[in-house]
Amino acid sequence: MSPSASRSPARQLLLELQWSDEPTLENFEPGANAMALQALRALLAGEAGAVRALYLWGGAASGKTHLLRAACAAMQAQGHAAWLLGPHSLPSHWPSLEQIAQAGRQALLAVDDVQDCNAWQQDWLFGLYNAARQSACGFLAAADRAPAELALREDLRTRMAWGLSLRLQPLDDAAKQRVLARIAAAHGLQLRDELSRYILDHHARDMASLVELLRRLDAFALRHGRAASIPLLKSMLNETAADSGALPQPCAAQP
Numbered sequence: 378m379s380p381s382a383s384r385s386p387a388r389q390l391l392l393e394l395q396w397s398d399e400p401t402l403e404n405f406e407p408g409a410n411a412m413a414l415q416a417l418r419a420l421l422a423g424e425a426g427a428v429r430a431l432y433l434w435g436g437a438a439s440g441k442t443h444l445l446r447a448a449c450a451a452m453q454a455q456g457h458a459a460w461l462l463g464p465h466s467l468p469s470h471w472p473s474l475e476q477i478a479q480a481g482r483q484a485l486l487a488v489d490d491v492q493d494c495n496a497w498q499q500d501w502l503f504g505l506y507n508a509a510r511q512s513a514c515g516f517l518a519a520a521d522r523a524p525a526e527l528a529l530r531e532d533l534r535t536r537m538a539w540g541l542s543l544r545l546q547p548l549d550d551a552a553k554q555r556v557l558a559r560i561a562a563a564h565g566l567q568l569r570d571e572l573s574r575y576i577l578d579h580h581a582r583d584m585a586s587l588v589e590l591l592r593r594l595d596a597f598a599l600r601h602g603r604a605a606s607i608p609l610l611k612s613m614l615n616e617t618a619a620d621s622g623a624l625p626q627p628c629a630a631q632p
Contacts, residue, residue: 399472401444406559408552410440414544417444420515421451423482428539430509434523438583439545440518445487448517458484462502464493467628471501479507482517484514489538490525491520503533516540543626550577553587560588566595566605 398404419427434439445461452459458480460472477486486509488494494502509516520527524538541593548556554573561568568591580590595614598605 383430395517399450400447405440405443405447406548406552406556408548409546415546416541416543417448421448427512431518432524432537432540432542433545434521435545436521436547439547441545442489445489445519447516448485450593452485457481461487463489464495464498473610474504474508477505477514480512480514482513485517487517488515491521492522494529499530499533506536515575556584557587557591561591564595566591566603572605572607599621
């Protein structure tokens with residue numbers, strides 16, 4: 378019997394529920410972004426001479442949100458204050474200027490998707506940034522473009538460029554394979570190199586879609602008592618297409 382087939386139904390349900398792992402600094406695959414990870418660790422540690430404001434930018438699935446969530450979780454795990462804000466944050470979730478002013482060096486203000494902040498959020502963020510700078514509170518922001526290209530009020534756009542600005546590069550295929558192998562191993566799924574290469578060559582290449590495909594494959598392998606393989610993946614996709622009433626499309630390798 379294969380290792381996958383030996384799992385009990387309760388074990389299977391537990392594993393399926395655990396696929397949404399919380400992002401941490403440890404499970405971030407740096408790829409070409411080692412400098413950004415190093416700068417963020419220095420900011421969180423409050424190292425002497427380290428920048429107190431870090432701006433990360435890059436395209437979708439480049440790791441921006443992962444790093445912001447991981448940074449806030451790391452600070453909170455040490456008993457320090459950390460706020461993670463974004464365009465969808467309710468006004469009640471935004472800290473006051475007094476809270477930031479009193480937070481001091483052992484605190485972090487993080488703002489994701491800065492490019493989408495509306496007018497009142499920009500006004501609020503301008504005040505929060507100034508308060509963070511005066512109190513030496515750590516400031517971490519992320520957006521999809523460089524500071525100079527932000528369609529924000531001029532004084533806020535200028536402040537986004539005051540600290541260290543680093544562009545995050547997307548993971549190459551080798552790095553994606555390492556991430557998939559690590560996630561699969563953590564959930565008891567044996568992922569051979571030929572299977573991970575096949576997935577990267579024939580399916581959506583952003584990490585969120587890739588991890589969701591792995592989760593589905595793991596559940597399918599458990600249900601059928603078989604080890605994960607290319608034929609099993611094809612069988613799962615054909616079954617999904619049949620259930621949805623869509624004809625399965627031939628896979629075409631990505632350039």
